[in-house]
Amino acid sequence: MDTKDRVLNQATLAFAERGVDGTSLDDLAQRLGITKQTILYHFGSKSRLIEAVLSRSAQDLIGVLATTAKESEVGWPVVEAVVRASFELAVRRPELIGILRETSRLGPPWSEGVVEELRPILADAEMALRSYMDEGLLLRNDPRVILLSSYAVVAGSVTETEVLRALNLRLDLRAAATLRRTLLSFLEAALLGQSGTGDSEASSTGRATK
Amino acid sequence: MDTKDRVLNQATLAFAERGVDGTSLDDLAQRLGITKQTILYHFGSKSRLIEAVLSRSAQDLIGVLATTAKESEVGWPVVEAVVRASFELAVRRPELIGILRETSRLGPPWSEGVVEELRPILADAEMALRSYMDEGLLLRNDPRVILLSSYAVVAGSVTETEVLRALNLRLDLRAAATLRRTLLSFLEAALLGQSGTGDSEASSTGRATK
DNA sequence: GTATCCACTTACCAAATGGTAGACAGATTG
């Protein structure tokens, strides 16, 4: 009963770290102390295991982001809360970001499901940003570009480990906090029109001229 | 004589697109209309082919960035020129970004060479930014965080194709230009302290208070 | 003209990979 979940978890870690193609069922099984056939018994085929991993990861991701967004107020505080939650998630469960990246690399048809699951929440985020801009709570920008850039910074922070190494930068909690502060001050400047030096704490709600 | 280069080019494309593990020598050979053994004749083993691809890609990347940085003036214009060149490179030769990402995923020992080749130019960039900050040309920030964030946005724009799809955003030349403008206005805010709406063109040199 | 070298091929091979078939042990059910 427990085995299926253990396989799913291990597969998520392995797929995120070494990629789908770099992970054989035998590898996976050995790492779990079981045989490959047990995996096939639970999931039928490697393809379906991959689908299960992608789908569950997407749902986990969406779960965190959706609840965070709903719990916050409106305008800038939402942006701040989502960025904060994203960084926390990225540090606590980097596999999820890794899987998302792997999904992008696999492309269709693998990505179909994930993209469809992600689309509504991204559309919500886009609409929210756009309405805040209409209300003058945020400066006008292409919300999709804001979302993409933000995602890229969060994802890059955890997945581009070798670039981090080349920069002599370890992604510990301190570095993650710095990164988050920097991203927030970028966004603050783009969305609120007030620039920070990166050392200042993010301010609360601000009203921007349209 | 020409074959070796053709193999190298095709391997670069394939490794960037489907990953090292997702690309077999037979695949590669068939795509080139030759046999696998011809590839092995020129490169000895798959490992050495991979090394060759990684190394040449890193050098190509460095070549573009280094000449761009040297051709510019000092302070903000350098940042602007490098970002511009990076985006142009990312659109014109996305494989190079793909290979860099793949390098990160492979990790050591594969990444060793690339990281060592990249380190000096990144160190230069860091030093340059730091000195501009010391001179008051740019606002004080952690240069490494600036570099990482900028790289993440550029790389994410070309490699996170499925996130783009989920956002209903195609990365054509127009979108790339928008992205670039957004990144530049982020950086402008962080480094010059003047925020734009994302629609304004980047301004020229500005002097910032320390 | 023969020897040599270069670029490439055909013919194999051993290991790894995803997958099938069937057996076995333990719990559940009648």
Added chain:
DNA sequence: CAATCTGTCTACCATTTGGTAAGTGGATAC
């Protein structure tokens, strides 16, 4: 107790994969 179902294992299998060995045809050297 017999029957069945569940989860796991052992035993195979076909294909793919990276790699070796042994040529082959053409250009160049002497």
